[in-house]
Amino acid sequence: MMDVKIGDIFVYSWGYDQTNIYFYKVVGVTAKSVKIRRLKNITTETGFMCGTCIPSNEFKSEEIHTKRVSLYEGKPYLSMSYGGGSLWDGKAERCSWYA
DSSP: OTTOOTTOEEEEEEOSSSOEEEEEEEEEEOSSEEEEEEEEEEEEEEETTEEEEEEEEEESOSOOEEEEEEEETTEEEEEETTEEEEEOOSSOEEEEOOO
8 A cells, every 4th residue: 555564764853942753653554544652762863952863673652553455646644633644754853942
């Protein structure tokens, strides 16, 4: 299904005064949706209240979300609360935090 398989990781970035990065691992696949679980982040501080994030191999919680997969610019995309998630390319993501 749209080249999404169990074990794939989606990245979701959101925020206003800060950039929050959430990583989700695909734990189940159906014809039109995926089941995902959020992973913990490994964050490296690179400056004042900013850095880079990569996913760890640990789940953040037991919660499982079911999301419908759509295509955005020909690539798998998940609609999230404040935007969308795309397949993670394996590169560290820039993040920031406020106080």
